[in-house]
Amino acid sequence: MKVTEFVYSALIGIVASCRSMTPMASIAAARIAGRNTSGRLLLLDRPLFKFGALAMGIGELFGDKMKSAPDRTVFLGLSARVASAGIAGAALAPRGKEKTGAAVAISAAVPLAYATLAARKKAIAGMGQTRSGLIEDTLIVALGAAVVFMATRPNRH
Numbered sequence: 001m002k003v004t005e006f007v008y009s010a011l012i013g014i015v016a017s018c019r020s021m022t023p024m025a026s027i028a029a030a031r032i033a034g035r036n037t038s039g040r041l042l043l044l045d046r047p048l049f050k051f052g053a054l055a056m057g058i059g060e061l062f063g064d065k066m067k068s069a070p071d072r073t074v075f076l077g078l079s080a081r082v083a084s085a086g087i088a089g090a091a092l093a094p095r096g097k098e099k100t101g102a103a104v105a106i107s108a109a110v111p112l113a114y115a116t117l118a119a120r121k122k123a124i125a126g127m128g129q130t131r132s133g134l135i136e137d138t139l140i141v142a143l144g145a146a147v148v149f150m151a152t153r154p155n156r157h
Contacts, residue, residue: 013089019141024057027053028049089102092105
């Protein structure tokens with residue numbers, strides 16, 4: 001097993017550390033665009049889950065700017081990161097190695113959630129919640145899209 005086989009799983013875990021729903025939303029968007037993942041992906045091939053993941057990803061981008069938004073390291077925030085990173089990390093792993101891909105993504109997402117929260121709090125102090133959130137959103141959505149685009153391939157029926 002090569003460590004480089006799981007680079008996309010690790011990168012999508014980094015995305016999950018900042019935005020819990022962006023990994024699944026990125027993969028759902030790729031599936032809608034007709035792209036295939038190397039790992040098996042059962043849930044996000046169902047329309048309810050596919051469009052639900054997109055809606056939750058978009059909703060999270062708006063909700064994050066609210067003053068009442070909880071920190072990403074609260075129990076529910078970490079739980080969402082574990083689920084999203086695990087599903088996305090498995091989907092981007094080599095076929096047959098989905099469990100390892102999930103573990104790699106989760107191992108990146110959880111500890112980095114604390115580091116990215118510290119960075120975000122520093123940014124909030126310097127430029128405010130909305131502005132720092134928009135910058136973080138731009139970077140993380142772009143990273144998520146790039147990782148998923150590079151890790152997937154067009155569906156050739």
